[in-house]
Amino acid sequence: MMELVCPAGTPAALRAAVDAGAHTIYCGFADETNARNFPGLNFSREELAQGVDYAHRRGAKVLVAINTFPRAGAEGLWHRAVADAETADVDAVILADLGLLAHAAEHHPDLRRHLSVQAAAANPDAINFYATAFGVRRVVLPRVLTVAEITAINREIDVETEVFVFGGLCVMAEGRCSLSSYITGKSPNMNGVCSPPSHVQYVETKGALDARLGGYTIQRNAKDEPAPYPTLCKGCFQSGDMTGHVFEDPSSLDAKDLIPALAKAGVTALKIEGRQRSRAYVAQVVRSFRTAVEAVAAGRPVPPGTLASLTEGQAATTGAYRKTWR
Amino acid sequence: MSDIHTPFPTVPSLLAKPLSFVPLAPIAQALTVLARRLVTRHPGLISRLGPYVDSSFAIAPTDLPVTLLLRPHPTAMRITLHRDPPRADARIAGPLSALLGLVHGTWDGDALFFSRDLVIDGDTSAALALRNAIDDCELDLGAEIAGLSGPFGRLLMPFIDLAERRTGMPLRRAEARP
Numbered sequence: 179m180m181e182l183v184c185p186a187g188t189p190a191a192l193r194a195a196v197d198a199g200a201h202t203i204y205c206g207f208a209d210e211t212n213a214r215n216f217p218g219l220n221f222s223r224e225e226l227a228q229g230v231d232y233a234h235r236r237g238a239k240v241l242v243a244i245n246t247f248p249r250a251g252a253e254g255l256w257h258r259a260v261a262d263a264e265t266a267d268v269d270a271v272i273l274a275d276l277g278l279l280a281h282a283a284e285h286h287p288d289l290r291r292h293l294s295v296q297a298a299a300a301n302p303d304a305i306n307f308y309a310t311a312f313g314v315r316r317v318v319l320p321r322v323l324t325v326a327e328i329t330a331i332n333r334e335i336d337v338e339t340e341v342f343v344f345g346g347l348c349v350m351a352e353g354r355c356s357l358s359s360y361i362t363g364k365s366p367n368m369n370g371v372c373s374p375p376s377h378v379q380y381v382e383t384k385g386a387l388d389a390r391l392g393g394y395t396i397q398r399n400a401k402d403e404p405a406p407y408p409t410l411c412k413g414c415f416q417s418g419d420m421t422g423h424v425f426e427d428p429s430s431l432d433a434k435d436l437i438p439a440l441a442k443a444g445v446t447a448l449k450i451e452g453r454q455r456s457r458a459y460v461a462q463v464v465r466s467f468r469t470a471v472e473a474v475a476a477g478r479p480v481p482p483g484t485l486a487s488l489t490e491g492q493a494a495t496t497g498a499y500r501k502t503w504r
Numbered sequence: 505m506s507d508i509h510t511p512f513p514t515v516p517s518l519l520a521k522p523l524s525f526v527p528l529a530p531i532a533q534a535l536t537v538l539a540r541r542l543v544t545r546h547p548g549l550i551s552r553l554g555p556y557v558d559s560s561f562a563i564a565p566t567d568l569p570v571t572l573l574l575r576p577h578p579t580a581m582r583i584t585l586h587r588d589p590p591r592a593d594a595r596i597a598g599p600l601s602a603l604l605g606l607v608h609g610t611w612d613g614d615a616l617f618f619s620r621d622l623v624i625d626g627d628t629s630a631a632l633a634l635r636n637a638i639d640d641c642e643l644d645l646g647a648e649i650a651g652l653s654g655p656f657g658r659l660l661m662p663f664i665d666l667a668e669r670r671t672g673m674p675l676r677r678a679e680a681r682p
């Protein structure tokens with residue numbers, strides 16, 4: 179059966195994911211070492227140890243994302259995170275930075291290393307380099323590849339691949355987006371937040387809802403339209419003659435129907451995005467995908483059913499897996 | 505988690521109306537006692553707020569003629585009720601059932617927001633911190649209220665469960681439901 183890797187922003191979400199059938203849960207520490215550094219989220223060292231214990235007792239694994247890029251002179255924070263993850267007995271760490279990978283390989287050789295999507299390793303050469311140089315055992319592929327490209331990559335590498343199948347989409351060559359830094363001074367790669375809530379404002383005017391980021395209106399929606407989060411790449415902009423979502427529509431990824439194709443492509447693990455979401459989201463999405471991977475493993479078709487009500491824009495897309503660029 | 509596209513049950517006006525004229529102070533006092541009990545039992549409610557522990561939160565059930573103003577504090581948490589919208593750092597508004605569903609893990613906060621069933625004003629970061637703190641505590645207001653009622657609490661629980669089934673309002677923690 180394909181491995182289901184599920185998000186947990188809080189200990190309650192971790193328990194919800196385990197109880198709903200997650201094979202593996204990924205989470206992060208409550209600081210800038212992880213790419214979901216949102217207010218009220220994430221784990222203390224003690225909470226992580228308890229979460230690992232809860233998961234292991236039920237046969238599930240825990241991965242810790244330490245996937246932002248250390249600031250020069252402050253590497254200690256990232257080094258401590260890796261050491262503390264190992265002390266908590268986690269099953270692997272998810273890293274992106276070359277220096278941190280080298281540090282982990284040298285000082286924590288027995289701690290399994292996964293390559294974060296933030297590293298944007300999107301071809302066999304890059305992946306094989308990470309595997310040879312730092313002993314990376316699994317790579318999370320960027321959300322810019324088609325199923326055919328994933329198949330081709332898997333033929334030329336020896337490490338496992340993990341791909342996103344559900345949740346918010348980040349369309350950049352990951353780890354290299356400066357949109358958020360440009361408007362707010364905070365970036366997903368350095369501070370662990372894209373379009374951070376501290377810079378978000380919603381203003382209701384005559385029934386329309388303006389979603390603003392850093393004082394700029396990113397999107398305006400009429401009364402009965404779904405509301406967006408003002409993530410910069412999903413905003414409505416003017417470019418030449420065009421007014422619209424010039425980068426990306428405010429919709430979310432749902433590749434449930436592609437699970438059989440992804441299995442055929444040699445993918446080991448399926449990842450659900452959403453560490454910033456509630457335990458209710460986690461429980462519902464995990465249950466739905468667990469049923470799907472069980473069906474595919476048994477040779478049955480993916481059961482129908484949509485999770486659109488949980489997604490941004492209340493609309494889903496198969497993203498780049500079936501690529502139709504504008 | 506239930507499908508959020510089912511329309512939310514609203515508080516019948518027969519029950520909501522009296523809040524327009526009854527004295528609010530005793531109700532606020534009872535809510536404050538409940539809130540302080542919750543904080544003692546779930547310290548994460550405060551610690552997860554981080555820098556927003558000094559923020560004020562207006563919780564506005566759109567089917568009630570009052571707004572609840574929450575001022576978190578480790579030992580002196582305070583809730584007041586207001587007929588005119590109070591000033592607050594962050595405001596979260598929506599039908600009472602949606603707000604209760606959020607507290608009890610029945611519905612996902614982002615999904616309620618995307619569908620416009622929930623409205624957030626003011627400091628979005630503070631509102632998110634509060635939502636995440638509450639979500640992690642796996643609160644069960646029905647059980648807490650029963651707990652406050654001493655030995656009668658256990659007798660109260662079946663009535664709370666019955667009220668939940670009859671009204672469709674999430675009065676218990678999602679995971680506690682059969």
Ligand code: SF4
Binds near residue numbers: 347356366373
């Ligand atoms: S702005 Fe969009 S593309 Fe850039 S980091 Fe944020 S989600 Fe990704």
